[in-house]
Structures are given as structure tokens and as C-alpha cells.
Amino acid sequence: MQPHEKAGILQELATGRDAFLEALRGLPEDLAAIRPAPGRWSVVQCVEHVAVSEDFLLSRIIQAQSSGAPVVNQKREAAILARGADRATPVISPEVGRPMGRFATLADAVGSFLATCEQTVRFVEACGEDLRARPMTHPLLGPINCHEALLLIAVHARRHASQIREIRTALG
Secondary structure, three states: OOHHHHHHHHHHHHHHHHHHHHHHOOOOHHHHOOOOOOOOOOHHHHHHHHHHHHHHHHHHHHHOOOOOOOOOOHHHHHHHHHHOOOOOOOOOOOHHHOOOOOOOOHHHHHHHHHHHHHHHHHHHHHOOOOHHHOEEEEOOOEEEEHHHHHHHHHHHHHHHHHHHHHHHHHHO
16 A cells, blocks of 8 residues: 555544544433434444444455455545445445444443544554455445445445434434
8 A cells, every 4th residue: 555545544534533423422322322213223323333334344354365456446436435425325234234232332332433443543554555456345335445445434434424413413
């Protein structure tokens, strides 16, 4: 991974994390567990989803093996960054990322999210190879490379920061 690419991914990850934490700022535990409507997630469920999804994707990135030649798709990378956080198009979470009540409190869920974020950052900081040469399969998108997966992790937190703001608005 080139130094400017590493810096760009680290910046995207930090932006996603910070937007996510800002959306949670000041939310009382009792409101975090309330679903705004039947069939909608609570804030705790959103945080669980983001933490579990990032952990899943990071583990897939770490396990992926190099295929030799990098596969660069700048158009797809740009689309991930431009549209990945957009909530205009609903997306159904794959089974692996669905909230299952893994955390008793918002604080527990946020702690897991932050621990996973730290693991992702440490991985990127230590990475010396071009992750575009590591193919993997995303549960919704199918074949992607690990560089694209890191971009998805970054925008995913921003996407759900928007959802948390929507939930907070609905709850008053």
C-alpha cells in the first residue's frame, strides 16, 4: 500500500468513526434501547451491527490471500466513497451483521465498536502490501478486493451515523 493510500484510508476510517461517535454523543442509555417503530433498529442495535460487521470484514481482509496482481477499479472505489454512506437506498443487512442482542448496554456496544476500530487502524498502519491484490467476497456485493473492503468499513460507520440521527429524531 502506497503511503498516500494508507493515509487516505486512515483518514476515511477516522472520519467514519468520528461521525459515528458524534451521532451517539449525549444519548442516554434508556433511549438507546428503544426502537423508533416496529421493524426498525434501536441505537444499540445499530452500534452492534456496525461493530459486528466491521469485525467480520476485518477478519475476512486478514484471512484473504494475495492473488498476485492488484485489481484496481477506481470507478468502484469512488462509488463506494460517494454513495456508501447514502441512506436513500435501503440495504438489508446480511445475516452475519444482524443485531442479535450481543450487548447489554450502549456503552458495551460502543466499547466493542471502538476496539474493532482500533484493530482496523493497527492493521492498516502495519500493512505494507497492496490490498487490491487480495480478493475476497463481500456478503452483499460479491467479489471485491480488500482495499475496497476497507473503504466500505469507513463509509459504513458514516451510513449508520445517519441512521442513529434518524432514530434520535424519531424518538424526540
